[in-house]
Amino acid sequence: MTDTLSTTSDVTSDATSGATHLTHLLHPADSADAAWWRHAVIYQIYPRSWADGDGDGIGDLPGVTARLPYLKALGVDAIWFSPFYTSPQADAGYDVADYRDIDPLFGTLADADELVAKAHDLGLKIIVDLVPNHSSDEHVWFQAALAAGPGSPERARYIFRDGKGEHGELPPNDWRSVFGGDGWTRVTEPDGTPGQWYLHLFDTKQPDFDWDNPEVGDEFESILRFWLDRGIDGFRVDVAHGLIKEPGLPDYDVEQHLLDGELKPGSPVPPMWDQDAVHDVYRRWRKVLDSYGTPDRILCAEAWVRPQERAVRYVRPDEMHQAFNFDFLKAQWTAEDLRSTIASSLEAADSVGAPSTWVLSNHDVVRHASRLGLPVGERQPNGISATDPQPDRALGLKRARAATALMLSLPGGAYLYQAEELGLPESTDMPGEFRQDPTFIRTKGEEIGRDGCRVPIPWEKDAPAFGFGPSDQTWLPQPEVYGEYAVDQQDGVEGSTLELYRTLLRTRRERALGTGGLEAVDGFGDDVVALVNTGSGDADDATTLVVANLGSEPVQLPEGVTVLVASGPLTDDGAVPTDTTVWASL
Incomplete structure (x- = not known):
């Protein structure tokens, strides 16, 4: 029986x-009437790669605005935009030169205002990326710091230090960049002599702010208010665990990766990640957002921190609202690993009264339709090249559909990455000359990097650039196989991945699974x-x-x-x- x-x-x-x-x-x-963010499904748009409105091969805000009805029909609650600020694009916009303006690649402030207004008319909320750990080296503050010289108030906004060695020719400490290589770069002083060094935990064009300086905190409060006054519904905070550094900047001779926030038993907190004082920053920000009343404006932490007991400190009641559940993203495709991750995630989040926020793909990791097609138990790669072992495409898609169905059944919030609703695989055959990720460049190709998950998405199988825009141009090449996954090949097709997502999202809402x-x-x-x-x-x-x-x-x-x-x-x-x-x- x-x-x-x-x-x-x-x-x-x-x-x-x-x-x-x-x-x-x-x-x-x-x-049952929990705040919207406690159960929302939020869709990430990587602006370069979602929809090109002017035919230059790069996605833009007018392109997004034109396709907002697609997202409404998909059934999501909000959109998160990766950076669209003025930037030299050394790290695809995560090197911000002006936090209060739109890069001409993507449009204008007027375009942003129109997008927000039309999204709100459709019942969609808008979340924007905020990059507070570092700016671009072309930011007016950093240019002023270079011109002002050692000991100046302008340099005190960043982490400048004298070098070691007889003539200051050695870096101030041994910290490494997440993108490979040294974490310090030496500048030439205004008089033309070799001078101080500045810290950049990422690319050389991304100098770290000194958050011990009150000017930095005041500036970012002003930036928050600028976008909140324009109707923005929240902020995803980049490298949220990295703002505060341990006093004295002690040596830490460890190769850097985003997951270096993980603590092994008995290990000290890495001096560049997850310092206790970072939480004071977010308590201040929470007061700013709360002052705007209801509906709630929110903060979501990108905090690569382990164990979970430390990670959930970012979502205590007076700090952020959400934090990405990277343990779930990184879980192996085994029932034991998934069960334990789900249980421990909910227990940790419940301990501080926060929802867990589930995620399987984003702009920094191999798409889960490909990642789950690799052998179980092996290290998850940072990008896949044509010479690497290739994912099993059919197996990866089957598992990705199952993984998403599991994720969307869980209580709390969830984030979707653009085109995962199409089952889009990673681009694994991209020639090296097209790759733009600083990780690929700084490691001379030893780390493939993130370009493969950032390729412009397909809308129409038989159109130039698969309908990405009105021309045949795309800033990264699209694999030929992407035509099979185009929206027009799946829309209304029973059993397609797009229709599966629509059904999952509709059923999740009807049955209130997010608050269950x-x-x-x-x-x-x-x-x-x-x-x-x-x-x-x-x-x-x-x-x-x-x-x-x-x-x-x-x-x-x-x-x-x-x-x-x-x-x-x-x-x-x-x-x-x-x-x-x-x-x-x-």
Whole structure:
């Protein structure tokens, strides 16, 4: 007989009824009228690569505005934009020269205002990137610092130090850049002599601010207010864990990566990451945002910090609203890893009263439709080249659809990266001469970098540049295979990845899964992630069983359930195949 399923958290096995699936509480339900950001699905747009309105091969704000109805129809709640500020584009806009203006590549402030207004008319909120750890070396402050010389108030806004060695010819300490190479660059002083060094944890064109200087904090409060006054609904904060450095800048002879915030037992906090004083910055910012009233304006932390107990400090009630759940993004495709990550993430977030914010792809990692097509258990690569082992495209897409279905069933917020709703794979055949990521350049190609997930997306299979814009130009080359994934090839097509996302997002909203309670379900086997979301919404019965099968054999669903959506076809007898996730009503 097919097992039935009980849904109370303290249920025990009942042999007479056949109930062998036991549940236990992972997370209590949120309030049905919880603030929008506690359950929102937010769509990331990388402005260079979403839609080109003028035909120069680079995406822009008018291009986005024209396609906003697509996002409304997809079913997301808000849009997050990677940087569109004035910038020399040394790191694709994460080197900001003017925080209060739009780069001509993308349009004008008037274009931004029109975009915000039209998005709000459609019920979509707008979140913009804020880059407070560093500016461009072309920012007026840094140019003034170079001209003013050592000991000046202008230099005190950045981290300038005298070098070591007899003539100051050695860097002040041994810190390395996340993008490879030294973390320090020596300047030529106004009199033409070799001079001080400045810190850049990223590219040489991205000097770090000195957040111990009150001028820096005052300037960023002003920047926040500038964009809030223009109607912006929130900020995603780049390198949120990096603003404050340990006093004295002690040596730390470790190769730098974004995940260097992770602490091993007994290890000290790295002197450039996750310093306790950084939280004072965000308490100040939270007061600014709260002063704008309702609906809430929000902050989301990009904080590559481990363990989770330290990461959730960024989302305490008087700090940020959200933080990306990078543990979930980096989890291996095994039921054990996913179960433990989901449980520990919810426990950590609940300890500070915050929602967990789930994510699988973004502009800094290999797209999960490709990442999940690589062998399980191996280190996740920083980019994939044509000479690297290639992902299994079909397997990666099947697992990506299942992973997304699992993610969108979880309570809290979620972020989607542009074109993941198309199942778009990573570009892995891009010749080196087209690559622009500073990581690729600074490591001389040893690290492939992030260009492969940033390629312009396809809208129409048979149009020039796959419909990206009115010309055949694209700032990065599009693989030929992208035509198969174009929007016009999936729109209205039953079983397509685009229609799967639309169904998942609609069902998530109808059943209020974002504010639901979550229970783990035992009894399906070690290779299955089984959960019950007890959200309530417009559906008559909004208790949802979620079954993600990562094992080698199909898994039978309990008797009496009704399948709502599946990431792929079920077997002829209604079982859940390998690498498939199902939502069912109880």
